[in-house]
Amino acid sequence: MSINMDEVKKLQEELERWKIQSEKMKNEKTTLYLKKVALGDKQEELQKELDDLVLKKKRIQDDIKKQQDMFREELLDLQMKRDDLEEDEAEIKKKLSENEKVFRKFQDTLMIKSQLPQKNLNFKGINSAENADDEPMDIAYTCHIIASEPFVLEGGQALLTFENEQVAKSVIAKRKHPLDINDKKVFVEVQEPPLGKSVKFEVNMNISNKKLKVSNLPQDLPEETIKDKVELTFYKSGIGGGEIKNVDYDRNNNTAYVTYLQNGVAQRVLKENSYQLMAGKDTHEVEVEPCMYIELNKLQMFSSVSSRSVLITGIKNVDDEEEEDVKDLIELHFQKESNGGGEVESIAFSQDRKIKPIFEEDLK
Incomplete structure (x- = not known):
């Protein structure tokens, strides 16, 4: 069998082309693989960014919901306050109307129907008929008013007024006094009542x-x-x-x-x-x-001073006692001369609430 050299040469050339083609395809495959790896990394990176965005979106939505809930609660609270204010306003208007009626009734009674206080008059002479109608016959009222900031007696405090001013000074000078309350000694403090400034007109x-x-x-x-x-x-x-x-x-x-x-x-x-x-x-x-x-x-304008009154503070351990019993106990202690006390004219005691005692001008 004879071999044709031309055919061999053609086969060799064909083989070389296939090798070149194979190498080229191999390179392309490698390139595609690298691109695939790169795309996979990119996809993973993008997926991570997407997950971060989803998480961020959820946080924002949660914050918005919380703010909406908070605003809704504040709105409900404001609506309740508005309703309360409207009720207060209605109540104030009602009381104002009632007070106006009472004032009108009092005004009518004062100006028309009230009996004026009697006053002794002495005969002095006779007015001539021609000028009798010119004499003033109006109704005149004069009253003296003292206005001041109300004194408030707090819980655990008492207010005593003695008959003698020197007694008040004596118990204030001693300052601390022991009281027997529930078989225990409680030291209370005595001071002048802080009455502040007043206006008289x-x-x-x-x-x-x-x-x-x-x-x-x-x-x-x-x-x-x-x-x-x-x-x-x-x-x-x-x-x-x-x-x-x-x-x-x-x-x-x-x-x-x-x-x-x-x-x-x-x-x-x-x-x-x-x-x-x-x-x-x-x-x-x-x-x-x-x-x-x-x-x-x-x-x-003047500074109010109650020279016969004293304020007692720090009255403790009286929760189980009746207020009248505590008042008797306090009065008994401060009436004894051995404690520097004396005759008590009046007493007020507050166990657990605020009291506003009434102060009048001392004429003694």
Whole structure:
């Protein structure tokens, strides 16, 4: 068998091409493998970033939910406070209305129905008939008021007032006193009551016996018409009226002031709080009240001192005792002369609550 060299050469060349092709494919395979490894690392890195983002998203969602819950609770709390405030406002308005009614009733009683204190009068002379009506016949009240910050007696404290000022000074000088409470000695401390500053002033109130105030008048009538209607209404004898000296009208406040010629007429009319005023075909209910003139005089500021009173603090171990029993125990101790005490005029004791004792001007 003869071998053709040309064919051998072709086969060798073909073999070389396959080797080259194989090497090339091998390189490509290696390259692809490396790319796959790189992509796997990248995918792992991206997956990790994705997991981090998911976790971060969950944290943010949890924070948002917590804030929403917190805001919801705050909103509910604010709504409850608003409801409480509305209830308080309604209660305050109700009490204010009740107080206004009580004040109005007291005012009416004070100005019209009260009996004035008796006062002895001596005969001096006779006024001439022509100037008798010119004499003032108004009702005058004068009262003295002392205003101060209220003194508060706390739990475990007592307030004693002695009949003698020197006794108060003596027990304060000793300062600490032993009390037998529940078979135990309790040392209490005695000091002056811290009363602070007070204000004293005089209030002078004059109630006119000839003049009254009319309010709630119709606003759509001319001034002269209103004055005429007021005069016609309050001149009538059926309501206790009488001859009118003049009528003054204040359009800004929609009120009129009626001045009678004689004393006592205004007080008769003021027995009623309201009257019907006719204006054409319309009827208006108008209100009447006395004309008052109030002045504040003799304003004084001073430091309050209670020279016969003492404050006792540190009263302990009395939870099982009745307040009256503790008061008796305290009073018994501070009445004994051997303890520097003396006769007790009054006593107040607070076991577990706040008390506001009343202080009056000492006339002794």
